[in-house]
Amino acid sequence: MTTPAIDIAGLTKDYPVGFWRPRMRRSLDHLTLRVEEGEIFGFLGPNGAGKTTTLKLLTGLIFPTLGMAQVRGRPISDIRMHREIGYLPEQPYFYDYLTARELLDYYARFSGFSRAERRERIERLLERVGLAEAGDIQLRKFSKGMLQRVGIAQAVLHDPLVIFLDEPMSGLDPVGRREVRDIILGLKQQGRTVFFSTHILSDAEMICDRVAVLHQGKLLGVGAPSEIVSIEIHAMEILFEMRDGRPLPPHLAATATRTGGRCRIAVPEGSLYETLGQLQACQARILSVAPVRPTLEDYFLRLIGGGEQVSPAVEVRHS
Amino acid sequence: MSDPSRSRPLWTVLVAVPVLFVALAALQVRIDAQARAMGDEREELLLRSPATLKQISLGYDSLLADLYWTRAIQYYGERMGTEHARFDLLWPLLDITTTLDPRLIVAYRFGAVFLSEPRLGAGRPDLAVELVHRGIAENPLEWRLYADLGFLYYWWLQDYPNAATAYLEGSKIPGAPPLLKIMAARVAEKGGAFETSRMIWLEIYQSSKDPRVRNRALEILAGLRAEEDESHLDEIAETYKQRFGRYPATTAELRDSGLLEGIPVDPVGYPYVFGPDGKSRLDPNSSVVIPAPVKTRRSISK
Amino acid sequence: MSSMPAAVALNTFREAVRDRVLYNLIFFALMMIGAAILVGQISIGINRLVIINLGLSAISIFGLVMAVFIGVGLVYKEIEKRTLYSLLAQPIRRSEFLLGKYAGLLLTLAVNTSFMTLGLAAALFYVGRPLVRSDALILVAVYLILLQLALVTALALFFSCFSSPLLSTLFTLGIYITGVFARDIRTLGELTHNPALKGATQVLYYLVPNFHNFNVIAAVAHGDSIPAALVAQNTVYAALYVALLLTCASAIFSRRDLK
Numbered sequence: 001m002t003t004p005a006i007d008i009a010g011l012t013k014d015y016p017v018g019f020w021r022p023r024m025r026r027s028l029d030h031l032t033l034r035v036e037e038g039e040i041f042g043f044l045g046p047n048g049a050g051k052t053t054t055l056k057l058l059t060g061l062i063f064p065t066l067g068m069a070q071v072r073g074r075p076i077s078d079i080r081m082h083r084e085i086g087y088l089p090e091q092p093y094f095y096d097y098l099t100a101r102e103l104l105d106y107y108a109r110f111s112g113f114s115r116a117e118r119r120e121r122i123e124r125l126l127e128r129v130g131l132a133e134a135g136d137i138q139l140r141k142f143s144k145g146m147l148q149r150v151g152i153a154q155a156v157l158h159d160p161l162v163i164f165l166d167e168p169m170s171g172l173d174p175v176g177r178r179e180v181r182d183i184i185l186g187l188k189q190q191g192r193t194v195f196f197s198t199h200i201l202s203d204a205e206m207i208c209d210r211v212a213v214l215h216q217g218k219l220l221g222v223g224a225p226s227e228i229v230s231i232e233i234h235a236m237e238i239l240f241e242m243r244d245g246r247p248l249p250p251h252l253a254a255t256a257t258r259t260g261g262r263c264r265i266a267v268p269e270g271s272l273y274e275t276l277g278q279l280q281a282c283q284a285r286i287l288s289v290a291p292v293r294p295t296l297e298d299y300f301l302r303l304i305g306g307g308e309q310v311s312p313a314v315e316v317r318h319s
Numbered sequence: 320m321s322d323p324s325r326s327r328p329l330w331t332v333l334v335a336v337p338v339l340f341v342a343l344a345a346l347q348v349r350i351d352a353q354a355r356a357m358g359d360e361r362e363e364l365l366l367r368s369p370a371t372l373k374q375i376s377l378g379y380d381s382l383l384a385d386l387y388w389t390r391a392i393q394y395y396g397e398r399m400g401t402e403h404a405r406f407d408l409l410w411p412l413l414d415i416t417t418t419l420d421p422r423l424i425v426a427y428r429f430g431a432v433f434l435s436e437p438r439l440g441a442g443r444p445d446l447a448v449e450l451v452h453r454g455i456a457e458n459p460l461e462w463r464l465y466a467d468l469g470f471l472y473y474w475w476l477q478d479y480p481n482a483a484t485a486y487l488e489g490s491k492i493p494g495a496p497p498l499l500k501i502m503a504a505r506v507a508e509k510g511g512a513f514e515t516s517r518m519i520w521l522e523i524y525q526s527s528k529d530p531r532v533r534n535r536a537l538e539i540l541a542g543l544r545a546e547e548d549e550s551h552l553d554e555i556a557e558t559y560k561q562r563f564g565r566y567p568a569t570t571a572e573l574r575d576s577g578l579l580e581g582i583p584v585d586p587v588g589y590p591y592v593f594g595p596d597g598k599s600r601l602d603p604n605s606s607v608v609i610p611a612p613v614k615t616r617r618s619i620s621k
Numbered sequence: 622m623s624s625m626p627a628a629v630a631l632n633t634f635r636e637a638v639r640d641r642v643l644y645n646l647i648f649f650a651l652m653m654i655g656a657a658i659l660v661g662q663i664s665i666g667i668n669r670l671v672i673i674n675l676g677l678s679a680i681s682i683f684g685l686v687m688a689v690f691i692g693v694g695l696v697y698k699e700i701e702k703r704t705l706y707s708l709l710a711q712p713i714r715r716s717e718f719l720l721g722k723y724a725g726l727l728l729t730l731a732v733n734t735s736f737m738t739l740g741l742a743a744a745l746f747y748v749g750r751p752l753v754r755s756d757a758l759i760l761v762a763v764y765l766i767l768l769q770l771a772l773v774t775a776l777a778l779f780f781s782c783f784s785s786p787l788l789s790t791l792f793t794l795g796i797y798i799t800g801v802f803a804r805d806i807r808t809l810g811e812l813t814h815n816p817a818l819k820g821a822t823q824v825l826y827y828l829v830p831n832f833h834n835f836n837v838i839a840a841v842a843h844g845d846s847i848p849a850a851l852v853a854q855n856t857v858y859a860a861l862y863v864a865l866l867l868t869c870a871s872a873i874f875s876r877r878d879l880k
Contacts, residue, residue, distance in 0.1 A: 087710035
């Protein structure tokens with residue numbers, strides 16, 4: 001049994017709420033989780049679920065009420081552990097009077113790189129996150145997207161083996177998001193572990209090896225996206241167009257949705273060919289036929305909406 | 320940018336601001352005149368307690384002392400030229416200054432001269448003595464303060480024994496000029512004589528760097544010379560009367576009669592004249608002022 | 622790694638420079654120039670005295686203002702602006718971070734003070750050339766002022782770890798003023814014949830940092846020499862008190878959840 005990259009056991013955090021007689025609000029409730037080396041692990045949950053709390057606990061910004069965690073075998077209270085982790089906070093806040101190069105150079109000093117090494121790494125990273133030309137502009141002039149890239153750069157600057165990213169895709173346009181996804185995949189290729197939180201489920205679905213779902217501080221489920229979502233195909237969806245603006249056949253019109261010229265209808269698998277025939281009869285133009293697969297989102301909403309504790313779809317893998 | 324919608328407001332501001340400042344300045348002149356018209360400039364010293372001020376100064380008492388010293392000089396300078404000026408705040412200002420910085424020798428020396436002067440100062444030799452005593456207590460090695468004390472006892476209080484003692488004590492301090500010893504002896508022997516007074520004021524002139532003090536000393540020295548001259552002339556006039564049966568009308572008559580060589584002039588160059596009572600006096604145009612008669616001086620010290 | 626506080630210190634200094642803190646030197650320079658020119662007119666025979674008084678007092682006051690107003694934000698600002706998030710995820714201990722912030726502000730103060738001292742020397746040269754040996758005492762006074770500033774900075778930093786800038790300023794200034802008056806408070810306590818008050822003021826005297834120890838402005842202005850023992854003892858006093866404050870600050874900050 002190899003050491004997991006991240007090993008969390010019963011991690012709990014209570015916050016005092018209220019001024020006169022503060023009560024304790026539990027923002028993280030006995031989280032237990034293992035993330036193996038080389039995994040891309042998605043940490044999902046609605047706002048306020050406790051994702052950021054977990055990340056702040058793991059990076060030593062706040063201290064646990066109960067429980068413990070280790071990263072690559074070192075407890076989170078050990079400062080040396082920080083040499084091996086990188087962290088992108090939810091909203092990147094950096095010293096706005098520094099330029100991008102200066103900030104990266106400053107942080108690099110904490111990992112003990114020589115001046116030559118620092119210079120080399122910074123140039124390489126700026127190139128990689130697409131900020132090579134903006135290196136000498138003060139951060140106060142950066143857009144949110146640019147700040148996000150600086151954040152990623154500083155998170156991976158010292159080649160950490162475990163990288164924590166809090167909402168890495170937020171504030172980015174689709175191109176930026178693709179770039180971030182590529183960076184994360186690139187990190188996995190280098191054998192690093194990436195632990196990131198997001199509420200954009202399609203991103204998680206796309207790149208994560210495994211995901212965990214958090215709600216109101218409690219872990220609701222862990223497993224691979226494909227395992228969590230059952231692959232039963234319930235229905236087929238037909239995308240079609242009516243020629244020359246002709247109306248839909250009456251018995252289909254009830255269940256079809258129409259946006260502009262396009263129409264969409266979901267029919268049970270068994271009625272697929274019959275429906276196709278009806279469409280052919282009114283000379284509709286078929287654009288696509290595809291299975292309706294429940295997404296992570298559906299599972300997610302079901303979990304959240306149900307509010308029940310659902311046992312994980314799949315047991316956590318041991319290796 | 321020559322965007323007219325932006326340049327118009329800018330022009331307005333550029334014109335309005337100086338105009339407003341000029342208006343403010345004009346108003347300030349009016350306000351000052353108003354304050355003056357409301358009676359003598361109210362002499363204000365908000366905080367009078369030296370001890371409190373020392374507390375408040377939070378360790379910057381030396382600097383605060385310099386500020387109050389500056390204020391004291393300005394206070395004096397403003398009033399110096401005006402008729403019937405009152406110097407009521409001079410003592411509090413000097414009191415505060417020397418409490419904040421007990422080693423500010425110039426303040427004690429200034430106070431010695433100008434706290435005691437009746438017309439050109441506060442007219443309070445007693446306060447001057449108190450101030451100088453304090454100065455000596457805080458600066459026992461400053462011989463000039465002993466000389467100032469001696470001066471005060473001699474000139475304003477006609478207390479020749481105490482004056483002599485002061486000069487004697489001062490002469491014992493290392494670095495004191497031998498002059499002090501001489502003056503101690505002189506004062507003890509011949510208090511009140513012109514020569515003694517002249518020595519004392521000469522010492523003040525030589526040992527002070529303050530132009531106001533030196534100026535005053537010169538004025539008094541001139542006045543003392545004139546007084547001595549007049550006294551001398553009066554003697555000769557008596558001789559003249561005995562010889563010719565009447566007092567002389569001019570000094571020219573004295574010269575012609577052979578009792579005098581040349582026409583005596585006062586320290587600023589005006590010839591002395593004779594009054595109808597036969598006493599000599601200064602030319603009315605002369606700027607020399609005989610120091611207040613001994614009687615007057617004595618009464619002030621009460 | 623021992624260079625980590627140094628890195629933080631240099632960055633703190635850089636922040637101060639970019640925040641244009643050092644522009645206060647312009648104001649100081651103008652003031653000293655004005656004083657050097659006017660002092661001859663106003664006060665006779667005490668030119669040196671006035672310049673030294675003014676210069677040293679200004680160095681002290683400017684330094685104090687800087688130490689307090691920047692000091693109370695040293696940690697607080699980083700927490701509020703959340704710049705600490707990514708920083709503390711680095712392999713730097715919280716105590717090292719604190720030490721670096723402290724050293725950075727101290728460096729800023731030292732640089733600022735050095736420039737001001739040069740300005741003072743220039744003004745002194747202008748009014749009373751040549752400089753005499755006793756003028757070197759200015760350096761002693763400036764050194765003691767720096768010790769004082771080091772203490773005030775440590776106080777401000779301490780409060781910065783857990784309270785808002787407004788409250789921290791009040792606390793820091795409050796303790797400073799108490800420290801200046803400590804001797805008088807104790808004397809007052811002795812004058813009352815109330816043993817409880819006497820005891821309380823006595824305790825206060827030994828508890829509060831005694832800032833009056835460091836004030837030699839009047840003495841230096843009058844050209845007195847300062848005994849080396851005084852300088853040595855004050856150095857040790859300041860060092861110990863600063864160590865005390867930094868230790869407490871570190872204890873508090875190391876256990877604090879960042880928001």
